[in-house]
Amino acid sequence: MPRQVDHDLRRRQIAQAVWRLATRGGLEHVTLRQVATEAEVSARLLQYYFGTRDRLLLGALEILNADAEQRAGQRLAELGEAPGMRALVRGVLWELLPLDEERRTRHLVYAAYFIPFVTDPALASAARDSPRALEDLVSGLLDQGRQSGEVPPEVDTEAESAFLVAGAIGLQTSVLLGQHSPEQAVELIEHRLDGVFAPSLG
Amino acid sequence: MPRQVDHDLRRRQIAQAVWRLATRGGLEHVTLRQVATEAEVSARLLQYYFGTRDRLLLGALEILNADAEQRAGQRLAELGEAPGMRALVRGVLWELLPLDEERRTRHLVYAAYFIPFVTDPALASAARDSPRALEDLVSGLLDQGRQSGEVPPEVDTEAESAFLVAGAIGLQTSVLLGQHSPEQAVELIEHRLDGVFAPSLG
DNA sequence: CTCTTTATGGTTCGATCGAACCATAACACG
DNA sequence: CGTGTTATGGTTCGATCGAACCATAAAGAG
Known part of the structure; x- marks a missing residue:
């Protein structure tokens, strides 16, 4: 393999780019090319990690949900x-x-x-x-x-x-x-x- | 002129098409061609009545607001x-x-x-x-x-x-x-x- | 030291987008 | 009876989209 990389981290990095674009211009601005630029990766990587655009949007949402649950539990524990x-x-x-x-x-x-x-x-x-x-x-x-x-x-x-x-x-x-x-x-x-x-x- | 037409009615007809498409797929599905098809007019008419896409979205919203205010007042009067x-x-x-x-x-x-x-x-x-x-x-x-x-x-x-x-x-x-x-x-x-x-x- | 797998970059294709442009039929007005 | 304005249809252009495809460097397995 090439330099072994943390897949979850990469997915999160891409997901965060989706979030930023979505908050700025809505889903209509979340295009593969825009996400690639925002995440500073090649457009090809989006396909590699998420496949199609629909699954990218779904995946970014799932990561957001997981984050939300974790942070909420953390704050409540505090x-x-x-x-x-x-x-x-x-x-x-x-x-x-x-x-x-x-x-x-x-x-x-x-x-x-x-x-x-x-x-x-x-x-x-x-x-x-x-x-x-x-x-x-x-x-x-x-x-x-x-x-x-x-x-x-x-x-x-x-x-x-x-x-x-x-x-x-x-x-x-x-x-x-x-x-x-x-x-x-x-x-x-x-x-x-x-x-x-x-x-x-x- | 050609057959005199009610401009406000036309604009409303187009605006309603925008609303329907927006409720179905979000603004990202509100494309000029889709709106034209949904409103059963030519794409050229959208330009004629609203100009650019941004002004179409804005105009459709203004008509929606006017409707809302009117209907609300009506219902309260009832x-x-x-x-x-x-x-x-x-x-x-x-x-x-x-x-x-x-x-x-x-x-x-x-x-x-x-x-x-x-x-x-x-x-x-x-x-x-x-x-x-x-x-x-x-x-x-x-x-x-x-x-x-x-x-x-x-x-x-x-x-x-x-x-x-x-x-x-x-x-x-x-x-x-x-x-x-x-x-x-x-x-x-x-x-x-x-x-x-x-x-x-x- | 190969060889195969994994991770990544780049390119290309057909479709579709927004917008500009060209054409013309309908009608009021002089 | 022109004639010029108004309303409309159709076409085209450059850009961009999502997705498939091609290439290859890196590294673990044998």
Whole structure:
């Protein structure tokens, strides 16, 4: 063989080029030649590592998803040993906000893939399952919080978790469009968490 | 002249073809030839009515916005003479949900334009102003509701209106992705309106 | 020291893109 | 009854696209 090379690293290097191009001009600017130039490799390598363009787009998305999951778990672990339900829910919701360059890029890439998510059956499943799992996760955390007394018993955990996640996603797009600052988004989520974790306020 | 023709009608006919193609394959599938075929006109007409492709995309978006505003006003007017603040807020939020084919198409088109909204300065302004105005509108309605007693005085109308709009937008994407049914989205919004319009529940 | 496999660069092909250009039929107006 | 403007169809051009193909250097296996 030639100089042995880390395939996963190469694939990641190429995937990152896809992300950058997608965030700049949408999928329509993600052409093989552009990606090759952006990743500083020959166009031939894209074929070698991903084959066709469709599989390149799919592969870049899978790497993005893996990254997202890993980084999210990492950040949640950094909350300490017994974080409390409110901190955990906040941590989960913050993953949905573009609070740093990494998450901003990630959510912009998802936005670029949105139409394929809706129309392409191959991608639809991934898009359908992931945020639904998030909602169940938050719902489970709220249930735990109710048992530990952090959440008052009259709270509808199903509805509240669903609306919390929906609100976070709405704030995500709002921040990406420049309508709200990241700080405003955090503040609004905190205000809603006040409503869920303390019964007296609406 | 040749047979006098309604220019606005023609432009609308072409714009609708753009919308359909954008919802199916994203902006990357909105090519001049595809649009011409879809609209059943010659490619030459696209140049005649819109000029370049960029201006076609911009024009199609402007027509979509005009339609949205008109239909929204129409539906809100159908609420009757003195609808009450809750009904008005609900009506505004429902405009953000894909509750019928028209609104589903509209929001899918916006999704297809999302990356340009973020990156292209020409489109950024339109995207930045519109939902912000919505938020102010809801906020104003909540203020009126507080004066009329429909909304309890301790409610933070700024924060609640912002999170209501964010939640509706999050539910919009959720419904488009097939994670929630339109009925579920309506129900979740109703649950949150319960919290804003009645002080006892969180 | 071959030989085969692996990783990579470069080139080419048919299709399609956006845009400019050429032609002309339809009709109002003088 | 021209005649010039308006609306439309068709064609063409250079660029670029995705993908297949050809070539070869590097390195482990025998």
